[in-house]
Amino acid sequence: MTASNDSGTRENPTGQARERAGEFDASVSKAVERLKTIEGQRQRGVLYVGIDLGTSRTAVATSTGIRASVSSFVGYPRDMVARKALGKDVLFGDEALRHRLSLDLYRPLEHGVIKFSDGADGVAPEEIERNMQAARDLIQHAVSLARPTGGELIYGVIGCPAQASIRNKQCIIEAAREVLDSVVICSEPFAVAYGLDLLEDALVIDIGAGTVDLCRMKGAMPDETDQITNRFAGDHVDRELYRRLKARLPEAQFTIHQIKRLKERYAFVSEQSRPVVATFTVRGKPRRFDVTDDMREACRSIIPPMVTGVEELIGTFDPEFQEVLRHNIVLGGGGSQIAGLGDYLEQALEEYGGARVRMVEEPVFAGANGALAIAKDMPEDTWEELA
Ligand SMILES: Nc1ncnc2c1ncn2[C@@H]1O[C@H](COP(=O)(O)OP(=O)(O)O)[C@@H](O)[C@H]1O
Ligand SMILES: [Mg+2]
The missing domain is CATH 3.30.420.40 (ATPase, nucleotide binding domain)
Incomplete structure (x- = not known):
């Protein structure tokens, strides 16, 4: 309809109008083709x-x-x-x-x-x-x-x-x-x-390799003020453990990749633990080293920044819901598998009136x-x- 009303162009089309009509036809047939494709694909699911x-x-x-x-x-x-x-x-x-x-x-x-x-x-x-x-x-x-x-x-x-x-x-x-x-x-x-269906009054802490991401859920889409990120995450633990071991055991040979694997196997933060023993070579010859304390301290190094983040997100939340939020903290990400992390974080938050920290069931997925x-x-x- 719009085309035929177009100021008589049908009777006496000028070159420009013809061109425009051509473009229009082309774009219509393109759109029709596209719709057909989408419909076809939709039928396939x-x-x-x-x-x-x-x-x-x-x-x-x-x-x-x-x-x-x-x-x-x-x-x-x-x-x-x-x-x-x-x-x-x-x-x-x-x-x-x-x-x-x-x-x-x-x-x-x-x-x-x-x-x-x-x-x-x-x-x-x-x-x-x-x-x-x-x-x-x-x-x-x-x-x-x-x-x-x-x-x-x-x-x-x-x-x-x-x-x-x-x-x-x-x-x-x-x-x-x-x-x-x-x-x-x-x-x-x-x-x-x-x-996890945690859309309201929950605080999610995702402990990855490069970053720890904290996100406050308030029943609506979180914005910038609800999220805090710090770089004290899994890679930081690896670097910290590597640094400590290099300083304490200068003769031992290891790479950062070995240290990461060691951490993934034995990471913990509690006071008590079974001894963590690592095998490193010394000038090519394997030797066993007790690395329990280094492991604990390296893993603990990411806690203070995490606590600061939690405090910040809770402290700036609606005061009536702060208590609920503090009791609804969830840890996810590969780093959440550090043994004892939940309990340790609860203790660290004790002075803020107590907290409840849970782990997601499938940290990887x-x-x-x-x-x-x-x-x-x-x-x-x-x-x-x-x-
Ligand atoms: N069992 C474990 N104990 C402690 N840390 C772990 C364990 N498994 C994986 N990690 C660490 O978790 C981090 C990766 O977590 P992930 O959620 O996969 O990270 P990202 O989202 O950054 O890819 C790495 O630093 C990895 O070494
Ligand atoms: Mg991640």
Whole structure:
């Protein structure tokens, strides 16, 4: 109707109007094609994917019941020889770590955000681009773990570090759009809280590798004032333990990777513990060392900043609900597996009137499960609008 009323252009079309009509027709048929595709895909179904894009571990949960995770390493063969020996152009996770001597290794979410220009002064642009490429490859790999059958629409919610900048989020969306039909980004601790149905008067502490993210749930979408992030997380424990052992046992030989594995096996914070004994080489010969105290102290080093964060979030909350909040603290993330952490944190919060701290049941998948729950709850037309 609008076209025929268009000031008589039908009778005596000028070149410009004809061109415009042509463009209009083309865009209509493009839209129709697109709708047909969407309808066709919709008939084949939608695969919902929740992704927890972590510094150290990326986890995926899908509406088809798949749970998978990979450590967030991406490696590219260094040269022709490495390429031939490995027989691949890109390696992920533990496989990448195992072959690190033949690879350029990336951990693209280091410090909780895609490592790039913001605050990375002096980093060469090619290096930044390679890191971005690693982020894209990692997201694509994560989606492949969801085993899409092809043809179906894939809608994904990606939990990313609370502190990721607008630009970081934009980069994650861009990277994800190459493999997802529609994508939403949310903060990791929010995903954890959503998945556990802790939407009101709860405080989630997600202890990752690069960051500890604290998020206060108040019955509505948390904003900046509800979230605090600090860098005293798992990697900090590793560095602290490494530093202590280097100082105390100068003759012992070990790498930061060995220290991390040692921590994952024996991490604890309580006063009492069974002795922790580590085997390190001394000039190539294995020797056993008691590292109990070093382990305890290194693990405890992340508690004071965490307590400060908790105090801050509780202290600035509505005073009538502070008590409830203090008794509804939940620990998640890989670092929450430090033995005795919940009790120790409760003790540390004793002087603020006591607290109750619980652990999530699936520390590795809590974020991905939550992201999946959000994906499933989002209205279909919102997904389509975003697509
Ligand atoms: N059993 C464990 N005890 C203590 N720390 C652990 C354990 N398992 C994993 N971690 C630590 O948890 C951190 C990773 O947690 P995760 O939630 O996967 O991190 P991110 O979200 O940053 O990827 C790492 O520092 C890792 O060493
Ligand atoms: Mg995490």
